[in-house]
Amino acid sequence: MQGNFLRPPQAEFPVIRLVAEDGTRVARAETEPDRATLLELFRWMVFGRVFDQRMINLQRQGRIGTIGTIRGQEASAAGLALAMRRSDWLVGSYRELLAYIAHGVPIEAVISLYRGGVPGPFPEDVAAMPIQIVIGTQMPHAAGIALGAKLRGADDVVVGCCGDGATSEGDFHEGLNFAGVHKVPAVFFVQNNGWAISVPRARQTASETIAQKAWAYGMPGALVDGNDAVAVYAVVKEAIERARAGEGPSLIEALTYRVGPHTTSDDPRRYRTDDEVELHEKDDPIARLRRFLETEGIYEEGLQELLEEEARSVMSQAIERAEAVPDVTPEDVFDLTWAAPTEAVRRDRERTLRELREVGEVGKE
Amino acid sequence: MEFRLADIGEGMQEAEVLRWMVQDGDAVQEDQPLIEIQTDKVTVELPSPWRGRVVRRFVQEGDMVTVGAALLEIATDGEQEQRQPAMSAQSASQPADRAPADGSTQSIAAAAPDLGHRVLAAPATRKRALELGIDLRDVPGTGPAGRVTPQDLASYAAGARPVLTPPPATPKLHPKDPEDERRPLRGLRRVIAKNMATAHREIPQAAHLDDCDITGLSALRARWNALLVQNGEDRLTYLPFAVKAACAALRLHPDLAAHFDGEREEIVLSRRLHIGIATDAPDGLLVPVVHDADRLPLRELAKEVRRLAQAARDRSLQQADTEGGAFTITNHGSIGGLYGLPIIRYPEVAILGLGRIRDEPVVRNGNIVVRTILHFSIAFDHRALDGGEIARFAQDFRRFLEDPDQLLMEMA
Numbered sequence: 001m002q003g004n005f006l007r008p009p010q011a012e013f014p015v016i017r018l019v020a021e022d023g024t025r026v027a028r029a030e031t032e033p034d035r036a037t038l039l040e041l042f043r044w045m046v047f048g049r050v051f052d053q054r055m056i057n058l059q060r061q062g063r064i065g066t067i068g069t070i071r072g073q074e075a076s077a078a079g080l081a082l083a084m085r086r087s088d089w090l091v092g093s094y095r096e097l098l099a100y101i102a103h104g105v106p107i108e109a110v111i112s113l114y115r116g117g118v119p120g121p122f123p124e125d126v127a128a129m130p131i132q133i134v135i136g137t138q139m140p141h142a143a144g145i146a147l148g149a150k151l152r153g154a155d156d157v158v159v160g161c162c163g164d165g166a167t168s169e170g171d172f173h174e175g176l177n178f179a180g181v182h183k184v185p186a187v188f189f190v191q192n193n194g195w196a197i198s199v200p201r202a203r204q205t206a207s208e209t210i211a212q213k214a215w216a217y218g219m220p221g222a223l224v225d226g227n228d229a230v231a232v233y234a235v236v237k238e239a240i241e242r243a244r245a246g247e248g249p250s251l252i253e254a255l256t257y258r259v260g261p262h263t264t265s266d267d268p269r270r271y272r273t274d275d276e277v278e279l280h281e282k283d284d285p286i287a288r289l290r291r292f293l294e295t296e297g298i299y300e301e302g303l304q305e306l307l308e309e310e311a312r313s314v315m316s317q318a319i320e321r322a323e324a325v326p327d328v329t330p331e332d333v334f335d336l337t338w339a340a341p342t343e344a345v346r347r348d349r350e351r352t353l354r355e356l357r358e359v360g361e362v363g364k365e
Numbered sequence: 366m367e368f369r370l371a372d373i374g375e376g377m378q379e380a381e382v383l384r385w386m387v388q389d390g391d392a393v394q395e396d397q398p399l400i401e402i403q404t405d406k407v408t409v410e411l412p413s414p415w416r417g418r419v420v421r422r423f424v425q426e427g428d429m430v431t432v433g434a435a436l437l438e439i440a441t442d443g444e445q446e447q448r449q450p451a452m453s454a455q456s457a458s459q460p461a462d463r464a465p466a467d468g469s470t471q472s473i474a475a476a477a478p479d480l481g482h483r484v485l486a487a488p489a490t491r492k493r494a495l496e497l498g499i500d501l502r503d504v505p506g507t508g509p510a511g512r513v514t515p516q517d518l519a520s521y522a523a524g525a526r527p528v529l530t531p532p533p534a535t536p537k538l539h540p541k542d543p544e545d546e547r548r549p550l551r552g553l554r555r556v557i558a559k560n561m562a563t564a565h566r567e568i569p570q571a572a573h574l575d576d577c578d579i580t581g582l583s584a585l586r587a588r589w590n591a592l593l594v595q596n597g598e599d600r601l602t603y604l605p606f607a608v609k610a611a612c613a614a615l616r617l618h619p620d621l622a623a624h625f626d627g628e629r630e631e632i633v634l635s636r637r638l639h640i641g642i643a644t645d646a647p648d649g650l651l652v653p654v655v656h657d658a659d660r661l662p663l664r665e666l667a668k669e670v671r672r673l674a675q676a677a678r679d680r681s682l683q684q685a686d687t688e689g690g691a692f693t694i695t696n697h698g699s700i701g702g703l704y705g706l707p708i709i710r711y712p713e714v715a716i717l718g719l720g721r722i723r724d725e726p727v728v729r730n731g732n733i734v735v736r737t738i739l740h741f742s743i744a745f746d747h748r749a750l751d752g753g754e755i756a757r758f759a760q761d762f763r764r765f766l767e768d769p770d771q772l773l774m775e776m777a
Contacts, residue, residue, distance in 0.1 A: 057412040066375055261407075267406055355492070358491075
C-alpha cells in the first residue's frame, strides 16, 4: 500500500570496528586502550577461555551445577570490564562471569555460587550486584542503582548487561525507559550472541538492530563488533565517560557469537548447524587480538601459552578454595537474607528447622 | 577414588555409556576425558577430576547407568594403587548400582537408587505425618521409587495394610537357554523401538494396496539414463520419479501431507512438501528428509536422495536432515517384498510403501501381454483420513507413474 503518513523504521547503525578479523587496524578512537590495557585485555580473554572449559569440566564431574558457556564472547566481556572503574556497578547475568572476575569479583566466589555455596559478600571496593539468572530482571535494577548514584551525587556509573533474548522481556523496556526519563548515569550493554537458548536472533525482534531501540528511550546507541576487544573497550569507555559527565544513559549492542551451548544442559546441534558454528569459530576474538598485538609489536613469543598456564594454575587454586567453602545450611536461607529478621521470619525459621528435624533433614549427625 | 556419574543435565536420571576413552591401568591427567556418555539431551565426555591411574572400570559400553553410580576407580597420586578387595567398589556401600563382572548389563538400569534414610514424600504428606505423629519411615510407600502417597499414610494411620498394586504381568519368555544371546536395546534401536511403539499404540492404521503399470516410465528412464551415462552422470533410479509422482498427487490431496496433533485435536496441514525417505542404515532405520521435494528438479532430487542415503549410511546426518517431514516414502521393494505394510512415521498421517517392480503378464484389450508393474501400499491414520481420499490419492499417484507425460506436466 502506498501510504502518506507512516515512516519506515530507520536503521542507520554501522558496525563499529577498530581491528579487522585478520588483526589489522581499520580505525582509531580517542578512547581506545593503551598498550598496558591491551595486554590486560588479552590476559583476561585467555583466562576466560580456560575458565570456561574448566567450569564445564567441573560440571561434568558433578562438582558444580549447570553453567552457561562464554566461549567466543571473551572480547565483549573483557572489553566491557576493563573500561569500568572498580567503583562502577556491574549489574549482569551468568553470561558476564568473565566480566565479573575481571572487574574484581574473586574467582572462588563465582565457583562457590555454582556449587550452591555462600561465598560471603563480594569485596568492599568492587561494585557488583549478585549474578542474575532470571532473564532481564537486572535491567531495572541497573536503572534504579544509577538513579541512586545520581541522587547521592556520586560519580559512579552503572553498567547493566543482558543478552539479545532479554531485550524481548518487559524488564528491558522498563529499565531503559526509566533510565532515559531520569537521565541516570547508566550504560546498557547487550551481548547479542545470536541465540537465546534455541531461539535465533531473527526470531527475537523485528528490529534490524538492537542498538536502534536506544532511540525509543531517548538515548544514544551504538553497534559494536563484539569480537573486537579494542572496539568494545573504546565504545564502552566513551559511554561510561559520557554517563559520568552527567549526560545520561546509552545503549550498546555488541555483536558476538555463542560458540558453545547455552548451558551445559543443552545440545545446540538440535537447533543450529555445524556449518554455522564453524563459520563463527573462524572469527575467534582471542586470535584476532593476538594478531593485532603482533602487528603492533606488543606480543612476545610464548605469551599466550604463559597466560594459559597462569590461568590454569589460578583456576586450580580457586577451585580448591571454593570447594573448602562449607555447604549451605537451611539456617543460612534465613540468616543471610535479612540483616535483622522480623518476628514472622524468626517464627518461619524455627518452624522450618523443627519440621526438617522431624523428617531427619537436619541435626542427623 | 571412585568417579561417580553426576546429574549433568537438569534432573537427569540415567545415561548410556557410549565409549570408554581410557583402559584399566592407564595414567590419567586431571581433566583428561575418561568416558563418553549420552543422556536424553546431550552426548558428552566426562573429564577426570583427578590425576592418577585407572584401577578398574565398573561399567561397559552400552550400559545404562543411573546417576550416582560409580563409573571407575582412580588411584590418585599419593593413594595406594592396589587396594584391598574390601575397599574396592564390589563391596562398597551401593553394590546394586554396579555392573556385575560377567558383563551382563541388567543390574544397573534395574537397580533402585539407594535412598538411605531419606523417605520420598510430598511436603503435604510430611506435614500430615508430623501431625499424626507417624514416622514416615514406617509407612510402606506404593508411589514411584517407593514414594509415600497420602493414601499410603491414610491407610497406615487407619491401621489398614497398604494396598500394594501388583507389578504388571510380563509375558513369559521362553525358557532360558544358555546359548541365547541377550542384546540390550541401545542407541538408534532404542529410539526406533520407542517411536514404532508410539505409532502403533496411537494410530488406528488402515492400508490400501494397488499396483501400476510403469512400462512407459521404464522406457523413458532407460532413454534418460543412456543420456546421463554419456555425460558421465549418475543413473536415475525409480525412486526420484516416485517421489515426484507422490508430490504431484499430494498437491491434489493435501490432507495426506499433515501431522495429527491429538493433544490439541487438530490436523496440521503442511504447506511445504518435505518428504521423508526411509533408509536402511547399518544401525537401523533412519528417515532423512528431502526438503521441498516438489520444487527440486529431478536430477537435483536424485542427487539429494543419494546424499541423504550416503549420510545415513556413514552416520553423518545432521539434525536438519531429519527434520520437517510431512509425508514418508519407504522403498522396501528395492530389497524385496511384493507389498509392505509400513508403520506411519508418527505424527504424520500417511506413508507410501514401494514394493517390487517386475514384469508380469496382464490383460490389455483382451490379450495377455507382459508389462512392467510396480506394487505399492499406502498406510494411513484413520483418525485423520478416510479410505475414499486414499483411493483417490492412489489413483492420481498411479496415473502420474503410468503416463509420464502427465507427470512431466506436473513437474515444476
